[in-house]
Amino acid sequence: MVASAGQSPAVVWRSLALRAALLAVPAWVTVAVLIFRVPVSIKLIVGFVLATSVVSPVAGLLAVAALAPLGTLLSQFAGDGMFRMSEAVVLAFFTGWLLRALKDRPGPGAPSTIGWLLAVAVAASVGGVAWQFRRYPGELAETGRLLFYAYYRLVDRIGFLDGARLLEGLALVAATVTLFRQRPQLAVTIPMALAASATAAAASALLLWWGIAPPAILARHARIGYRVSAHVADVNAAGSYFAMMLCLLLGMAARASGSRRAL
Numbered sequence: 001m002v003a004s005a006g007q008s009p010a011v012v013w014r015s016l017a018l019r020a021a022l023l024a025v026p027a028w029v030t031v032a033v034l035i036f037r038v039p040v041s042i043k044l045i046v047g048f049v050l051a052t053s054v055v056s057p058v059a060g061l062l063a064v065a066a067l068a069p070l071g072t073l074l075s076q077f078a079g080d081g082m083f084r085m086s087e088a089v090v091l092a093f094f095t096g097w098l099l100r101a102l103k104d105r106p107g108p109g110a111p112s113t114i115g116w117l118l119a120v121a122v123a124a125s126v127g128g129v130a131w132q133f134r135r136y137p138g139e140l141a142e143t144g145r146l147l148f149y150a151y152y153r154l155v156d157r158i159g160f161l162d163g164a165r166l167l168e169g170l171a172l173v174a175a176t177v178t179l180f181r182q183r184p185q186l187a188v189t190i191p192m193a194l195a196a197s198a199t200a201a202a203a204s205a206l207l208l209w210w211g212i213a214p215p216a217i218l219a220r221h222a223r224i225g226y227r228v229s230a231h232v233a234d235v236n237a238a239g240s241y242f243a244m245m246l247c248l249l250l251g252m253a254a255r256a257s258g259s260r261r262a263l
Contacts, residue, residue, distance in 0.1 A: 022171075023098040026091040029151045033088060036149065041078040042085065049089045053096020058183045060093045061175060065193035069241065073204055073231045076214040084152045090168055097175055115170045122163040129158045191252045198245040201238075204230035 033046045049067065053060025067074065071086025078085070133140045146154045154161060180186050207213060208221055208230040217230050229238035253261050 019098055019101060023095065026094040026098070028148075030088070030092045030095045032149065032151065033092075038083070039078045039080050042075070042080060042083060042088070045074065045078075045085065046088050046092050049092040050096050053093045054099055055096075057093075057097040057100050057175075058179055058186065060096050061179055061186070062189060062193045064089055064093045064172075065190050066197045069194075069197045069201060070204075070231050072233060073201075073217075076216055081214075081216050082153050087165065087168065088152055090172060094168075094171060094175070097179075115174070119167055119170060122166050126159050126163045130160075133158060188252075191248055194245060195249055198242065198249075201231040202242070205238075 030046060030050055034043055034050075045067070049060060049063050052063050067089050068086045071084065071089065072081075075081055075083045075085040130140060133143075140158070143154075143156050143158060143160070146156070147160065176186075176190075204213070205228045208217060209228050211218065213221070213230050220233060221228065221230075224235060227235040229235045232238050232241065256263075
């Protein structure tokens, strides 16, 4: 996780073994997208985020801020609506970030103990459910096979995906704070990337209202009715997303001045 201000660099940068362990899963599932049977457009997006993150983790984080909110929409346009594009770009970024292992710098931090405790609790929860699956011959082995070969299409019954997304959220916080210490300008550029993504999401909702969207999204909207969301299937999540983006952008506008406020 992330060291507090004024303390030594985060343990992940001081321990090669820990960094290698954290790298193993995101690196494999990212490589699997690039080598197994996946639509070319998805390979290009994931490969772009990976290459960008290796060259510049800061640029990779900005790519995640711009692309991750639109993951469901991008996967529909790519022709594979079951593919979890948002998670794929996040893990591609983690792979590049951990591979670069940029030297950490002192600066703002976040409490690490709480993050590690939550990570242990998530792992214990998933492990407990998996242990119970011993009573169902073949079920755990099949889940493991799908985790290895088709992670981004998997629907599992042991809670692995839910736990993984919680841990990915913690890791994204750690990455953001760590990179912010290296590039304080991210306090401005990340909201700009998020604003661009939110604008695209809002535009997709307007187009859906006018009947312009991939067939699967049109069919889903026909079942939902008047509530419109094109960039994510959960309309409640879409509402929360737009509310958070509005608060962020209003705050940035209040802080800025002149032409920057208008932008």
